Structure formats: C-alpha cells, structure tokens
Amino acid sequence: MKSPVSAVRVLVKAFLFFVAFNLIYALVDPPIGKINGYNLIWPGRLRFPYSETPAYYGLSHNAPVIEDFDAMFGSHIISASPKKDNEFRVLLLGDSSTWGGHVTPTDMLSEQLNRLGLTTCDGKTVQVFNLGYPWPSLLRDVLVLDWAKQYDPDLIIWLVTLHSFEKKPMDRDFLIPHADRMGELVKSYNIKLPRVYMEIPQTSLWQKTIVGQRKHIKDVLLGQVFGPMWAGTGVDNHLAITQIPPFSQDMPADISYMEYQTDKQAPVLVQSLMFDVLRAGHDIAGDVPLIVINEPIFIASGQNSDLRYNELYARWAYDAYRDALTKWIQLKGYSFLDYWNTVPAEEFNNGVFHRNPQGEERFANLIAPSLVESSCR
Numbered sequence: 001m002k003s004p005v006s007a008v009r010v011l012v013k014a015f016l017f018f019v020a021f022n023l024i025y026a027l028v029d030p031p032i033g034k035i036n037g038y039n040l041i042w043p044g045r046l047r048f049p050y051s052e053t054p055a056y057y058g059l060s061h062n063a064p065v066i067e068d069f070d071a072m073f074g075s076h077i078i079s080a081s082p083k084k085d086n087e088f089r090v091l092l093l094g095d096s097s098t099w100g101g102h103v104t105p106t107d108m109l110s111e112q113l114n115r116l117g118l119t120t121c122d123g124k125t126v127q128v129f130n131l132g133y134p135w136p137s138l139l140r141d142v143l144v145l146d147w148a149k150q151y152d153p154d155l156i157i158w159l160v161t162l163h164s165f166e167k168k169p170m171d172r173d174f175l176i177p178h179a180d181r182m183g184e185l186v187k188s189y190n191i192k193l194p195r196v197y198m199e200i201p202q203t204s205l206w207q208k209t210i211v212g213q214r215k216h217i218k219d220v221l222l223g224q225v226f227g228p229m230w231a232g233t234g235v236d237n238h239l240a241i242t243q244i245p246p247f248s249q250d251m252p253a254d255i256s257y258m259e260y261q262t263d264k265q266a267p268v269l270v271q272s273l274m275f276d277v278l279r280a281g282h283d284i285a286g287d288v289p290l291i292v293i294n295e296p297i298f299i300a301s302g303q304n305s306d307l308r309y310n311e312l313y314a315r316w317a318y319d320a321y322r323d324a325l326t327k328w329i330q331l332k333g334y335s336f337l338d339y340w341n342t343v344p345a346e347e348f349n350n351g352v353f354h355r356n357p358q359g360e361e362r363f364a365n366l367i368a369p370s371l372v373e374s375s376c377r
Contacts, residue, residue, distance in 0.1 A: 035220060042227045047099055047105060050062060050066075050099065063226065075223060087125055087127050088154045089151070090129065095135060095163075099133055101237070102356070106234070109130070121376035137168070138165065139197070155374055156288055159295040161353060163312065244350045248300075250304065266320040270320055273321065294340050297313065310352045339363065
C-alpha cells in the first residue's frame with residue numbers, strides 16, 4: 001500500500017527546486033538577450049526598441065531593453081550583415097531627437113540622410129545608422145559607442161545639447177545594469193565623473209536570479225513577440241501616430257534652469273557640465289572621425305521669449321553653455337558644428353528638441369555636406 005502524498009513535503013521540494021533553479025540561473029547568467037529573430041525571421045529595426053511605459057508597449061510594438069545591449073543591437077538593422085566593401089558606415093549618437101521622438105522610422109534623421117543618396121569621394125555609399133536613444137545622457141552614449149565599435153564605423157556623429165551634460169538622477173538608473181562595463185570604461189579612459197556616479201551599486205546575486213531579472217526577461221521576450229508586428233506595420237512608436245497639439249510660443253516669466261535660479265549662477269552651471277565625457281568618447285572612437293553637433297532647439301517667439309528660448313532653457317543658461325562648449329571644443333581641436341538655431345519653430349513637434357518630418361529633412365540637408373566632406377579626408 002502506497003504511503004499518502006504529503007502536501008508539505010511536495011511544497012518544500014518545490015520551493016527548494018525553485019530556489020536552486022534561481023541560483024543556478026544567477027550563477028550561469030545566461031545571455032538571454034541573444035534570443036533573437038530580428039534580421040533572421042523578420043527585418044531588423046531602424047532604431048533601438050523603446051516605449052515610455054508598459055501601457056504603450058502594444059501600441060508601439062516595442063519593449064525597452066536598455067539594460068541588455070545584446071537585445072538592443074540584435075534587434076537593430078546594424079546587426080543584419082557585416083559592412084560591405086563599398087559602404088561608408090556612419091553612426092548617429094544622441095537623445096530622443098536623434099532617435100526620432102514623434103516621427104515614424106522612415107522620417108527620422110538617419111533615414112532622411114540615407115534618402116539623399118550620399119557618396120564619398122572614392123565612390124562608397126554612405127549608410128547612416130541611428131543609435132540614438134530617448135533621454136539625453138552622454139554616459140549612455142559612451143557605452144553605446146564602445147559597444148558599436150564592433151560594427152566597423154567610418155564616421156561618428158554625436159548630437160548633444162545643454163541637458164546632455166547635466167548630472168541627472170535617471171543616469172544612475174540607467175547605469176546600474178551596466179555598472180561593470182561603465183567601471184571598466186572609467187578606468188580605461190580616465191573619465192572624470194561627479195562622486196554620485198561613482199557610487200553606483202554592483203548587481204547583487206539576488207538581482208541576477210530569475211525573480212530579480214523577471215522584468216528584463218519579460219521585456220526581451222516581448223521584444224521578440226513584437227517583431228512580426230514591426231515587420232507588418234512599420235510602427236515602433238505610438239507617439240508618431242498620435243495627434244500632437246501645437247507647441248505654445250508663449251513662455252513663463254521665469255529665468256531659472258534646473259536648480260539654477262539666476263544668470264549670476266552661470267559660472268557654477270558651466271563648471272558642473274560634464275565636458276570630459278566628450279573627451280572620453282573621442283578616445284573610445286580612436287582613429288574613427290567623430291563630429292560633435294549641438295542640435296537644433298525650439299526657439300519661442302511669443303510672450304517672455306526674451307527670457308527663455310523654450311520651456312526648458314532660460315536664455316542666459318543656454319548662452320553660457322554654448323559659449324563654454326565652443327571654447328572647450330576649440331581648445332581640444334575637435335570637429336564641431338553648431339546648428340542650435342537652424343530649424344524654424346514650426347518644424348518642431350510638441351517638444352523642445354523633437355523635429356517633425358520637415359524639420360528632420362531640413363536638418364539632414366544641413367548635415368549632409370559636412371558628412372561628405374569628412375568622408376573624403
């Protein structure tokens with residue numbers, strides 16, 4: 001006669017198996033981001049996967065996997081094939097305006113440049129890849145650049161703005177999953193960072209378990225599920241198909257920028273800007289030419305526009321930044337283009353930096369001559 005099954009014993013065994021499986025997963029640390037159907041079963045994306053919140057994942061056919069570069073780059077068209085012999089490969093780094101907030105993939109800056117059919121002096125076809133990502137972060141850009149070197153770039157264009165150089169709490173949130181790699185870059189390239197960035201905690205064993213990684217695993221798998229939808233619709237950003245209200249030309253009667261309240265704090269602001277990260281980016285690029293571009297901003301013309309360029313930038317703060325950046329770049333001898341006021345206000349979407357398709361086309365035509373000139377050196 002069989003002994004009765006003990007529910008307690010079954011639960012204990014199940015619990016121990018669950019713990020053991022989680023610990024094995026944490027110790028093995030499998031590269032789940034390499035699970036990939038892009039560029040194999042369905043086409044690669046023209047920009048990195050991103051959606052603001054889970055509520056919009058389905059609308060955007062997207063799930064962000066910023067903590068996993070295997071998944072990010074694996075889903076991108078840059079991973080589709082090695083560089084061709086007749087290809088001149090250009091990488092765009094930057095924030096949401098480079099990524100293409102509020103525009104479709106076919107209207108974003110990289111594709112506008114590709115449509116121009118640019119060629120180098122020796123007849124190679126210029127192929128531009130969008131490696132931008134929403135939210136201005138030079139440190140993220142440095143990590144992306146370091147990873148992207150394996151794709152054999154010929155030219156790097158790095159688009160920046162004042163907010164790129166500021167210390168931001170969200171930088172820490174992004175850097176935590178990449179703490180080890182960031183630490184290696186800081187040591188290898190002697191990057192000078194504020195102390196708050198040097199106190200990023202290392203990933204614990206618990207955080208590496210299936211339970212600790214459950215959001216990461218879910219997003220990686222969701223990204224694959226959305227692959228056929230991307231292939232069928234070409235939609236990867238719900239904001240691009242959302243009606244956008246007109247951007248106000250009137251600004252508040254306020255001259256503050258972030259924690260800085262008056263123009264008398266301009267020296268303190270300038271001193272806080274992380275220009276050294278640009279130097280590190282040039283060092284990482286090595287022999288690959290790199291052009292820094294101060295990207296266009298929305299410039300208001302209504303009430304209080306004499307105090308503020310837009311809702312983010314007080315005039316004194318932005319002017320102090322431009323002056324300091326220009327002098328620093330000249331001192332370093334880096335290639336630099338300043339297009340801050342080259343796109344009219346009506347060619348911006350509902351954002352300080354986000355251009356509409358007409359603005360993207362205009363900006364592409366402004367950049368193109370310098371891009372070709374750099375390719376011919």
